[in-house]
Amino acid sequence: MPNLSTQTHPCGACDFYADSVWKPVASCSVSILSRGFSRKNLGIGHPLYHQEDENRGVFCVSKGLIALRTNHHNGSSTLLRLAYPGDIIGFRSFLENRPHRTEARALLASRVCTVARRDAQKVVQGNPSILARLASRCISEIDRNHDRIIAAATTSNKQRLTDILLRLMKVHGEPVGERLRMQLPLSRSDLADLIGVQPETMSRLFTRIRTDGDIQVSGREIQMLVDPSLRRSGHG
């Protein structure tokens, strides 16, 4: 039975507490936050929510990797975002009170913290600075989207794939001698959905990257030098 007056913040022990959207929750509201708080483990491939689902709250990735994807009528899909620990997802449907427009699915074994919709609304109403932090997350998403739109318009698909591999390596890579190695958390199809090409083209892009020699590719295992000075390769 928790003591309401001294109740600890549910995110207090989280690595990302300093930047948590829930950090500004005042002590008197911590009990509401705690009431709506729950944690959930997701195995690889398991969904957190589906497209068109009603919003159940605000989700925060605590561990692993979540893919946000929209499925199209013709069966294809587009990968819109990779959500890492510390990232908030589901905030659009929460703030606009509408169904999800993307599905969220674990690419790696993941852990997600949820603040149930009703309680999240109460806490946000009682503390505007949470809304300010949510707005900041919105703006980060806008920035990411703009970067992606610009990259799609100005950069070759091969270069964009290289950029993605470098970014993934920074997060997932582990040093092996003077190299970095990672197990790709994404299938070729997922990468194709991320770049916006067909799976066959993605396969051919890997062929071209492999023959360039800077990046070693063997199935989902990727290796490269620790500090690859390969941002040069032009827009081909």
Added chain:
Amino acid sequence: MPNLSTQTHPCGACDFYADSVWKPVASCSVSILSRGFSRKNLGIGHPLYHQEDENRGVFCVSKGLIALRTNHHNGSSTLLRLAYPGDIIGFRSFLENRPHRTEARALLASRVCTVARRDAQKVVQGNPSILARLASRCISEIDRNHDRIIAAATTSNKQRLTDILLRLMKVHGEPVGERLRMQLPLSRSDLADLIGVQPETMSRLFTRIRTDGDIQVSGREIQMLVDPSLRRSGHG
């Protein structure tokens, strides 16, 4: 000399007052809002702000059409948004307290209302529901960006240009007999920057659309049937 207690809302006479982000301003804060409020006319091609400029406030388009564009190092540029009356622009740099990442420039003779940065901050702090409305505008921008990313990945450039022309016609078109006619507010280069192709390709896309026969093109003058059932043409 305005009577502070009964001061009228500066947006009160605006057509978009019902959805204005400043509508929730309480009567006691109207004086602050009014203090920071100014209106400005922009001739065609004139800038509202430049890329890298410090934020001067929150801007609301009152009349005309504003293009938000990012210029790249190599001299090219990408058109990220067309802002119409009622739209808020410059909110990212305002909320995040950072320089603009886009430039804003009038495509048509325009009028823009500004709430100066310092006063806007005060008013927002005093009324969280304004922040909620700003967040809602952020989400609209995210939705637009997602639609664009999806369209770029799944739709042919010819179809995307057709979609843009239809959307522009809804706003700018005027009936002439059983047809709609408009003067394109965008140059071929601007449209190329919007779709993400080269100007030469944009010219060829127009050639192909013209030969399809559903849309008549003559320079910047576009005509089509009032209710064109031409959403059919596939992804060719």
Added chain:
DNA sequence: CGGCAGTTTGAGGTACGTCAAGAATAGTGG
């Protein structure tokens, strides 16, 4: 051993980028 999903490879068609030149348009000044 036999499926099965994910991936790769091949062949042919289409569309886009690039460089280049030419045509149309708008703006300017006489």
Added chain:
DNA sequence: CCACTATTCTTGACGTACCTCAAACTGCCG
């Protein structure tokens, strides 16, 4: 009103990259 210029737009030619359909291959699991 015309001539002139600058800009914008169009067209051509050629190489590259992507899409589509198809088939073969891989690893994995039953």
